[in-house]
Each structure stands twice: as C-alpha cells, then as structure tokens.
Amino acid sequence: MNIEELKSTLEKIKKSFKNQKKDGDDKESWNDLRVKYLGRKSKIKELFGLIGEFDPEERKKVGKMINDHKDYIEKEIALLKNKIEKEEEKIKYDITLPPRKRDIGKEHPITSIFELSKEIFSKMGFDIKTGPEIEEEWYNFDALNIPESHPARDEQDTFYINEEKKVLRTHTSPVQIRTMLEEKPPLAMIAPGKVYRSDTIDASHSPVFHQIEGLLIDENVKFSDLKGVLYKYLSELFNDNSIKLRFYNNYFPFTEPSAEMHMNCIFCKGEGCKVCKNSGWIELLGCGMVDPNVFKAVDIDPEKYTGFAFGVGVERLALLKYNIPDMRYFYENDLRMLNLM
Numbered sequence: 001m002n003i004e005e006l007k008s009t010l011e012k013i014k015k016s017f018k019n020q021k022k023d024g025d026d027k028e029s030w031n032d033l034r035v036k037y038l039g040r041k042s043k044i045k046e047l048f049g050l051i052g053e054f055d056p057e058e059r060k061k062v063g064k065m066i067n068d069h070k071d072y073i074e075k076e077i078a079l080l081k082n083k084i085e086k087e088e089e090k091i092k093y094d095i096t097l098p099p100r101k102r103d104i105g106k107e108h109p110i111t112s113i114f115e116l117s118k119e120i121f122s123k124m125g126f127d128i129k130t131g132p133e134i135e136e137e138w139y140n141f142d143a144l145n146i147p148e149s150h151p152a153r154d155e156q157d158t159f160y161i162n163e164e165k166k167v168l169r170t171h172t173s174p175v176q177i178r179t180m181l182e183e184k185p186p187l188a189m190i191a192p193g194k195v196y197r198s199d200t201i202d203a204s205h206s207p208v209f210h211q212i213e214g215l216l217i218d219e220n221v222k223f224s225d226l227k228g229v230l231y232k233y234l235s236e237l238f239n240d241n242s243i244k245l246r247f248y249n250n251y252f253p254f255t256e257p258s259a260e261m262h263m264n265c266i267f268c269k270g271e272g273c274k275v276c277k278n279s280g281w282i283e284l285l286g287c288g289m290v291d292p293n294v295f296k297a298v299d300i301d302p303e304k305y306t307g308f309a310f311g312v313g314v315e316r317l318a319l320l321k322y323n324i325p326d327m328r329y330f331y332e333n334d335l336r337m338l339n340l341m
C-alpha cells in the first residue's frame with residue numbers, strides 16, 4: 001500500500017462511516033459504530049498494523065494520517081452518544097405530560113375580606129385601628145353604655161377571665177372607646193379583629209369569629225352619612241353597584257337610634273332563595289348613631305359632636321362573597337375550601 005492508496009482507503013472509511021451514522025437512530029447505534037470503526041476487527045486497527053510496510057521516512061506521516069482519522073471518528077461517535085443520551089433524558093422527563101397537581105395555599109377568605117375592607121375604607125379616609133383581645137370589662141361593656149346589671153352582658157355569652165375584671169372581647173366595639181380616648185374628633189376609623197363568645201359551633205356560629213367595627217365622628221354627622229358609607233363599602237366589596245340596603249329599627253346600648261342593616265340577596269337578586277330563606281334580604285350588620293352616654297364616657301361633648309358606628313360580621317360577608325355554604329369550613333383547615341374562592 002502506498003500513501004495515495006492509504007488516503008483513498010481512509011476517505012472510503014469516512015464516507016461509509018458518515019452514511020451509517022445517518023441511518024443509526026436507535027440508542028445503541030453509537031456503540032455499533034464504535035465496534036465497527038474503532039474496534040479490534042476494524043479497518044483502522046488493520047491499517048495501524050500496516051504502518052511497518054511503509055518506508056521508514058513515511059511512517060510518521062502515515063501514522064499521523066491514520067491517527068487523525070481515528071480522532072475524527074472518536075469525536076463523531078462521542079457527539080452522537082451525547083445527542084442520543086440527551087434525547088433519552090427528554091423521554092425520561094416527558095415535558096408534554098400534564099403537571100402533577102399540587103395543593104397550593106392562598107389567602108384565607110377571612111383575610112381577604114379584612115384586606116379588601118381595609119383598602120376600601122382607607123380610600124374613604126378611615127384609619128385602621130386594633131385593640132387587645134383580652135379586654136377590660138370597662139371597654140367591652142361599661143363605656144359602651146352596658147352597665148353591670150344590663151341584660152346585654154349575659155346575652156353576649158361572655159368568656160370571663162376570673163377575678164381580673166377582664167374578658168375575651170365579645171365584639172370589636174371596645175376599639176371605638178380606645179380610639180375616642182386616644183384621639184379627638186373629627187375621626188374616622190375601622191377596627192378589624194377577632195372576637196369571642198361562648199357559643200357552640202354550627203353552620204353559622206363559632207366561639208371565635210371576626211368583626212369589623214366602624215366609627216366616624218364629626219360635627220353634623222347624620223344617619224344618611226352612615227347609609228352612604230355603608231353603601232359605598234358594600235357595593236365595592238361585592239363589586240356590584242346595584243345592591244340595595246334597608247335599615248330596620250333595632251336596639252344596641254351604644255347607639256341611638258340603632259338599626260340592623262339588610263342587603264338584598266346577591267344570589268337571587270331579591271327573588272327569594274335558600275341563602276336568604278326566601279325573604280330576598282340578608283341581615284348583615286348592626287349600626288346606629290353613637291349614643292350620647294358613650295360620648296360622655298370618653299369625654300367628648302355630645303352637644304358638639306355626633307357620629308355613627310357599625311359592626312359587621314366578617315364570616316357572614318365571606319360566606320356571601322365567596323359562596324361558602326357553612327361557617328365551619330373557615331376553621332377546619334381543609335385546603336379544598338380555598339378552591340371555592
């Protein structure tokens with residue numbers, strides 16, 4: 001064999017290698033190529049064995065030619081192997097499969113109502129206030145015009161903290177008192193928070209629940225201001241400008257006059273359904289004009305100032321807004337409840 005023949009032999013091998021490489025598409029094809037073109041019985045092994053037949057001064061050149069050829073084949077096979085393995089990976093992790101479902105947490109409906117309410121009232125200029133959940137009786141009752149002998153103390157099923165003159169607050173109304181002692185009118189605030197009553201749990205009762213208290217005091221505040229604020233709040237909260245409100249005469253010790261406010265049922269639009277027990281209306285909150293006795297307890301002049309107050313149950317709002325059928329879902333930590341939202 002001379003150099004020219006060697007050259008053409010190498011070309012031939014290269015050509016046949018290229019052709020066979022194109023056909024090979026199964027995952028072992030790189031190995032077949034390796035055996036055939038680099039293995040013990042390969043042409044190239046044979047050529048290496050022929051180097052000795054060349055003139056001594058040509059051997060170096062011949063060796064290099066065969067070696068370059070071997071390097072080329074090795075490199076091509078390595079690339080092919082890499083490519084095949086990558087494709088196998090892709091099959092192992094089939095990116096076209098639908099993802100495994102995960103339970104993803106999100107904001108609790110009670111938190112959502114709190115956050116939305118804070119946003120809406122902040123826009124109207126109300127401050128956000130908080131107070132302690134372990135509250136002194138004076139703030140929870142006396143200052144709100146509920147004296148010791150008053151039946152409302154029993155009605156609210158209070159959790160008492162023995163001998164300390166403290167209670168778990170039965171409503172957020174004591175935050176009104178704390179605010180009025182801290183700030184002078186004009187003032188406007190809401191107080192979102194937890195409240196406690198010794199109730200047994202059922203679809204609409206829980207010993208721990210949530211309220212939002214509201215209070216606005218200035219000169220010349222009228223009942224119509226209360227109506228306007230509540231209308232604005234609820235129409236934004238429920239994202240519905242067609243809501244209707246009605247106010248029924250009621251009694252609360254801390255307001256005079258007092259009212260309970262009903263909203264037309266957002267589910268049946270007033271036609272009557274299970275949620276509104278076929279009345280077309282849903283009782284949502286208590287409200288009224290601040291009683292002069294409350295002003296006296298916190299040293300605000302009832303001749304100069306008037307104000308309105310309201311207290312709304314957050315669970316009730318969340319049930320309506322997110323169409324959740326039972327209050328117990330809020331406290332059972334069952335993630336499926338969040339999917340109702």
Ligand code: DAH
Pocket residue numbers: 170171172173213214252254255285286287288309310311312
């Ligand atoms: N505190 C009352 C309750 O828990 C709700 C309430 C009614 C709050 C009338 C008010 C109000 O501020 O004016 O049932």
